[in-house]
Amino acid sequence: MKMPNDIRPDGRKFDELRSIEIEAGVLDQADGSARVKWGLHTKIISVDPRKEAKIRNLAEEYYITLRGKEGKKLLVEVPEKILPHIEDDLGSYNVVADGFKGNVAVVAVHGPREPIPRHVGDPYRSVVRFRYTMAPFSVPERKRPAPGRREVEISKVCKEALQRIVFAEEFPMTVIDVFAEILAADAGTRVTALTAASVALADAGIPMRDLVSAVAAGRAFGHIVADLTKFEEDAPDAVDVPMAVVPGTEEFVLLQMDGRVTKREMDDIIELGLAKAKEVAELQRKALKEKYARVVENE
Amino acid sequence: MNDFTWEFMKDRVRKLAFKGLRIDRRGPLDYRPIRIETNIYHHADGSAFVDLGGTKVAAGVKMEIGSPFPDTPNQGAIMTDAELLPIANPTFEPGPPDENAIELARVVDRGIRESNAIDLESLVIEEGKYVWLVFTDLRVLDDNGNLFDAASLAAITALATARIPKVEYEGEEPKIVRGEYEGRLQLSEIPLLTTFVKIGTAIFSDPSMPEMKAADARISVATVDDGSITAVQKGAEGSFTKQELSLVFERAIDRGRYLRDIVKKVI
Amino acid sequence: MKMAEQATEKPNRWLVVPGEVVTEERVKLGPGVYVRDGKVVAKTVGLAEVKNGMARVIPLEGKYVPKVGDSVIGIIVDVKIPGYDVDINSPYTAFLPKDAVEGEVDYGDVIVATVKYVDEVRNALLENASVLKGGELIHIIPSRVPRVIGKNASMITLLKNKTGAAILVGANGRIWIHGGRVNLAKEAIFKIEREAHTSGLTDRITKFLDDNISQEEESDEDAE
Structure with a gap:
């Protein structure tokens, strides 16, 4: 079957975000919290094992993953959106289960609170601290629990994105601690963490100029795309640009780039990222408001 | 609630305990509501999320290929690690696991290991050279009391739903084909920890946070279906009498069965 | 920004999140809002209200910051010579001088007191304290x-x-x-x-x- 030209390996359009589910106020002990699930909804299907070679071929072009054998059948995980496009190639199949392939982040905010150690405190403003950690089982090969250099760098850029968004001068001599834990990863963990962190800060009642909305855009397989998956990050021409934006003012508070692009491409990527960040902002707002709607329903 | 409010509540908890009553009006053996989700972290070979009365723990199993320990060439290995993330409690500090995290991991581990729930000999790929190392990582996300039982529930559920990675040989060396699985991890038992606290002379199951703070002593007992005990850990600075211990062991078997029924529904 | 003789009063309070516009009219600024590009914007999650020519957001979350005149319930966390350190469940600490409370006060006691003074780093000085027993x-x-x-x-x-x-x-x-x-x-x-x-x-x-x-x-x- 011939693929229409404007579909990506997971079935999305070039400017389409993955599914983003945000829930605010998910932890009891934290002053503010949020959980974000950012990824692809998939179907686990079982097919005739004789199709294995054909499916492995398909897996070169599309973001489908073989899951191994169960009984006499071969299990394949297929992003929902691409399934209709490859049905002919799959032949007959049964849907065995629903799956989710993406990022899961849980963020807690503790603060404003007394600075410990004391010397960390600033007499003029609250100090925002960010600690990004990944569970050993969040990545394909088990990661040792201790934070590595990548985690330290991500923590730094996230902290810098949030420090000025908070009205820190209202809480001198305090710290605002943000802890982000990644439980599952599939390209875009820092973007997921920061999006969740912004919601957690608001959930904690900390005064902010605005939310901070993060998203990644870039290039893969010859096209400028929004929200790359791992599959796209591994493309030979891949460029990944995570960014975070203040939706009300369009200011960029986080921006990193990995790859090689022309200035024109970079402009396009930034433009796309900005538009998508605003979509993320809408979802963040909804999540915060939904928390209160939940309350009224439950009574 | 901050630390000082919990401290103040200790008094009230103790006064009620004197009459056999609990601050949240549960019976002495009642567990809080339990919610378990499985197969939720995509890269984990087995995973579970447990919410026990607000205490939340995420568990993930990863199986990697390694060399066996020199004195057990025909056995694979299971390892359990726990992190009390600063996320879970404002008093938890970032850094390597402290004594509480290490104790939690080791007690959960012992309950599973000593029950022989996993046949270590079945984890051999090539005797003496390549075996499966089964890592269970516990990430504590919210501490509302009784981390031991929540962690134990999460760990065993993740293990019971774990699948074995597919292995392919690259020359002489077996390598994992990431994302693909063949077969499930077999568990012959479902060992589970049940924790009790002693407040005055009252003994309560599934302590909530104020009860943990007010407790004189604490004890966690791992049991399996046939009533055997596979791990015991006494905690906090108080003590138990011989009679109290006997009572606790009896209750642990019963409470273990209660929890086991819940786990069996999701695996 | 619109100029109006009297700001349009919105009938009810409505739920807002940080960064949302509360009103574009020229109004007095109450708590919980700030001005950005001539618009009045919410600072926190809360209920926005435009009434009597003033816009404000009533927060639904957030920690306690001591204010003079507030009645607070605190827990004695340290006993010193001049008085007591009091936890008021705030990022800021409170101090109760010995002569501001009647009778013996000990570590862990619960008191109700009034905030007399708040310094530039927001630490509070308490007065008129009474000890609360039991409860x-x-x-x-x-x-x-x-x-x-x-x-x-x-x-x-x-x-x-x-x-x-x-x-x-x-x-x-x-x-x-x-x-x-x-x-x-x-x-x-x-x-x-x-x-x-x-x-x-x-x-x-x-x-x-x-x-x-x-x-x-x-x-x-x-x-x-």
Whole structure:
């Protein structure tokens, strides 16, 4: 079957975000919290094992993953959106289960609170601290629990994105601690963490100029795309640009780039990222408001 | 609630305990509501999320290929690690696991290991050279009391739903084909920890946070279906009498069965 | 920015999140808002209101920051020579001079006191303290305390009457409950906290109390 030209390996359009589910106020002990699930909804299907070679071929072009054998059948995980496009190639199949392939982040905010150690405190403003950690089982090969250099760098850029968004001068001599834990990863963990962190800060009642909305855009397989998956990050021409934006003012508070692009491409990527960040902002707002709607329903 | 409010509540908890009553009006053996989700972290070979009365723990199993320990060439290995993330409690500090995290991991581990729930000999790929190392990582996300039982529930559920990675040989060396699985991890038992606290002379199951703070002593007992005990850990600075211990062991078997029924529904 | 003789009054309060525009009209700025590009924008999650020429956002979350005149419930956490360090469940600490409280005060005691003074790093000086004996202490989000008190103390009076409990509400979100139906009072207060952003709350709480009043309950007085 011939693929229409404007579909990506997971079935999305070039400017389409993955599914983003945000829930605010998910932890009891934290002053503010949020959980974000950012990824692809998939179907686990079982097919005739004789199709294995054909499916492995398909897996070169599309973001489908073989899951191994169960009984006499071969299990394949297929992003929902691409399934209709490859049905002919799959032949007959049964849907065995629903799956989710993406990022899961849980963020807690503790603060404003007394600075410990004391010397960390600033007499003029609250100090925002960010600690990004990944569970050993969040990545394909088990990661040792201790934070590595990548985690330290991500923590730094996230902290810098949030420090000025908070009205820190209202809480001198305090710290605002943000802890982000990644439980599952599939390209875009820092973007997921920061999006969740912004919601957690608001959930904690900390005064902010605005939310901070993060998203990644870039290039893969010859096209400028929004929200790359791992599959796209591994493309030979891949460029990944995570960014975070203040939706009300369009200011960029986080921006990193990995790859090689022309200035024109970079402009396009930034433009796309900005538009998508605003979509993320809408979802963040909804999540915060939904928390209160939940309350009224439950009574 | 901050630390000082919990401290103040200790008094009230103790006064009620004197009459056999609990601050949240549960019976002495009642567990809080339990919610378990499985197969939720995509890269984990087995995973579970447990919410026990607000205490939340995420568990993930990863199986990697390694060399066996020199004195057990025909056995694979299971390892359990726990992190009390600063996320879970404002008093938890970032850094390597402290004594509480290490104790939690080791007690959960012992309950599973000593029950022989996993046949270590079945984890051999090539005797003496390549075996499966089964890592269970516990990430504590919210501490509302009784981390031991929540962690134990999460760990065993993740293990019971774990699948074995597919292995392919690259020359002489077996390598994992990431994302693909063949077969499930077999568990012959479902060992589970049940924790009790002693407040005055009252003994309560599934302590909530104020009860943990007010407790004189604490004890966690791992049991399996046939009533055997596979791990015991006494905690906090108080003590138990011989009679109290006997009572606790009896209750642990019963409470273990209660929890086991819940786990069996999701695996 | 629109100029208007009188700002358009919006009929109800509505839920906003940080960064949302409250009004584009020229109004006085109350708490919880700031001006960006000529628009009045919310700073926190809360209920926005434009009334009497003023725009404000009533926060639904957030920690307690001491204010002069507030009545707070604190716990003695350190005993020093000149006085006591008091925890008021805030990022900021409070101090109670020895002569501002009657009688012996010890570590762990609960007091109700008034905030006399707040310094430039927000630490509070307390006065007029009394020790509270027995009872139970709970904590709610400080910004929801006004709902527990109610207009003209209507809600707190309702709670006290129906439960027979003595209830002291601190502006810092700490609430002390003593005697009567402590558990019922607790549950009603947590319900008010959860539904603080809704209307018709007084009626619902009255109904809640009436429905549950028949339940047998141990008074904490028996426990002493």
